[in-house]
Amino acid sequence: MSAKIIDGKGLANTIKDEIREEVERIKERGGKIPHLAAVLVGENPASQSYVRNKVRSCEQCGFQSTLIRKPAIITQPQLLAVIDELNKDEEIDGFIVQLPLPDHIDEELVTLAIDPKKDVDGFHPVNFGRMALGLPSYLPATPNGILEMLKRYNIETSGKHCVVVGRSNIVGKPMSILLAGKGYPGNCTVTLTHSRTKDLKAETLRADIIIMALGKANFLTADMVKEGAVVIDVGINRVDDVTAKRGYRLKGDVDYDAVAAKASYITPVPGGVGPMTVASLLMNTLRASKKEVYG
Numbered sequence: 360m361s362a363k364i365i366d367g368k369g370l371a372n373t374i375k376d377e378i379r380e381e382v383e384r385i386k387e388r389g390g391k392i393p394h395l396a397a398v399l400v401g402e403n404p405a406s407q408s409y410v411r412n413k414v415r416s417c418e419q420c421g422f423q424s425t426l427i428r429k430p431a432i433i434t435q436p437q438l439l440a441v442i443d444e445l446n447k448d449e450e451i452d453g454f455i456v457q458l459p460l461p462d463h464i465d466e467e468l469v470t471l472a473i474d475p476k477k478d479v480d481g482f483h484p485v486n487f488g489r490m491a492l493g494l495p496s497y498l499p500a501t502p503n504g505i506l507e508m509l510k511r512y513n514i515e516t517s518g519k520h521c522v523v524v525g526r527s528n529i530v531g532k533p534m535s536i537l538l539a540g541k542g543y544p545g546n547c548t549v550t551l552t553h554s555r556t557k558d559l560k561a562e563t564l565r566a567d568i569i570i571m572a573l574g575k576a577n578f579l580t581a582d583m584v585k586e587g588a589v590v591i592d593v594g595i596n597r598v599d600d601v602t603a604k605r606g607y608r609l610k611g612d613v614d615y616d617a618v619a620a621k622a623s624y625i626t627p628v629p630g631g632v633g634p635m636t637v638a639s640l641l642m643n644t645l646r647a648s649k650k651e652v653y654g
């Protein structure tokens with residue numbers, strides 16, 4: 360089999376067009392224009408590029424956006440004060456604190472300080488808990504983007520065996536909960552694997568759907584994949600490439616060419632899950648501005 364390529368970039372553009380149209384209708388009737396704020400701490404090049412993508416996407420959708428840049432030496436209390444301001448600012452519908460943060464900042468404390476109503480990343484325990492219980496919540500952006508891909512490509516999930524590789528709080532863990540949940544996309548039988556999994560290849564070989572969220576370039580090789588499997592690649596690994604403009608190239612966690620020859624569907628890197636992550640953040644921000652989740 361030769362896999363169909365899931366065009367995340369195209370799909371994200373379609374979603375952003377849909378959002379833009381809705382924002383235009385909101386403007387026409389004098390409603391509130393969605394406003395996303397992003398806090399960027401320090402100069403981490405990957406973080407800067409992610410925030411740029413988000414600000415540019417806000418412009419594409421007709422959203423207002425505010426970027427708050429703070430130096431890497433900001434103290435924990437100073438950062439918490441910034442979050443408190445954003446929690447109180449009635450103009451801001453939702454905001455994110457871009458990860459990763461410098462080592463001296465406790466990401467958990469930062470996440471806990473965000474008002475769940477404005478937590479459009481869906482990382483606050485209240486939103487995670489509501490997600491896990493199937494209550495209305497802001498879904499974490501990457502898992503939600505993957506669900507949206509499965510849905511818009513009409514990929515069957517009910518009764519399928521899904522293997523998630525990587526148990527992070529922002530991708531692997533919520534993804535396993537959502538795919539095991541009721542409805543479509545969902546109703547999967549899910550195996551959540553991680554660094555202590557005994558025989559990973561035995562697990563992935565049984566999978567109808569594989570979600571790779573490990574952060575190791577080319578980790579999933581063709582011998583680990585069943586013929587006809589759906590392969591979703593969350594990895595965004597920077598590998599050195601002297602021929603590339605920036606001196607590096609993005610590579611997923613999947614050995615793409617060899618796995619694509621076996622899979623039924625596959626997501627590329629770049630242009631797969633990444634753009635859908637950003638589109639999901641915008642969907643959450645629109646829902647925040649409409650007070651869809653918390654009234």
Ligand code: BQF
Pocket residue numbers: 368408409410412413458459595609628629630631632633634636637
């Ligand atoms: C693409 C992210 C790890 C840790 C923190 C488009 C993005 C990436 C790739 C992007 C990511 C990854 C984001 C592509 C946001 C996705 O064309 O392939 C967009 O901006 N992302 C983030 O905010 O924090 C991360 C990955």
